[in-house]
Amino acid sequence: MKDKLQFYINGSWVDSESNERIEVINPANEEIIGHVTAGTKGDIDRAVTAAFKAFSSFQHTSKEERIELLNNIISEYENRYDDFVQAITEEMGAPLWLSEKAQASTGIKNIHETLDALKNYQFEKPEGDYTLIKEPIGV
Structure with a gap:
């Protein structure tokens, strides 16, 4: 893992209001594998506004x-699958085989299930004399 010192907010990588850093430690060997920035209330507010x-x-x-x-996300996930496996291994201290066969594969499986659910979801459903229309209410 490398240091990840910015947040992705509103389509851009941005600096935090904070200079505080948090060590990311591999629990298997207790080595520091990177740092992340401690977010602030202001960072959260910017993300929620976005x-x-x-x-x-x-x-x-x-x-x-x-x-x-979702298909594009799946494609990118598959292209970077080894990166996910490595990050999970380092951040969780998990054996490589577990990261590959259980952890990272669960992520891609969840995205595929979301895609299948979307393909089969009825946003409009005729109900006798009316049509039930389901609309999003949040992110």
Whole structure:
């Protein structure tokens, strides 16, 4: 792991309001494998504000656009699978085989299940004289 000293907020990597660093320690050997920045209330507020802003446009994306987005996430996850395995091994102190066969594979499995659920989800459902339309209410 490398030092991760910025937060991804509103589509950009940004510095924290804080200079405080937290050591990331591999519990298997107690070695420091990196540092992360301690976030502040202000950092959280910026992230929440960005999420609300994103919701106003994302709520209008079509099912097909969301399916494409999840497919892109799956593709990138698969391309970086070994990076996930290595990070999990270092951060959890887990054996490499466990990180590869159980931990990292669970992440990709969850995304595939989300994709399958989206493909089969009925946003509009006829109910007799009316149609039930389900709309997003948050991010």
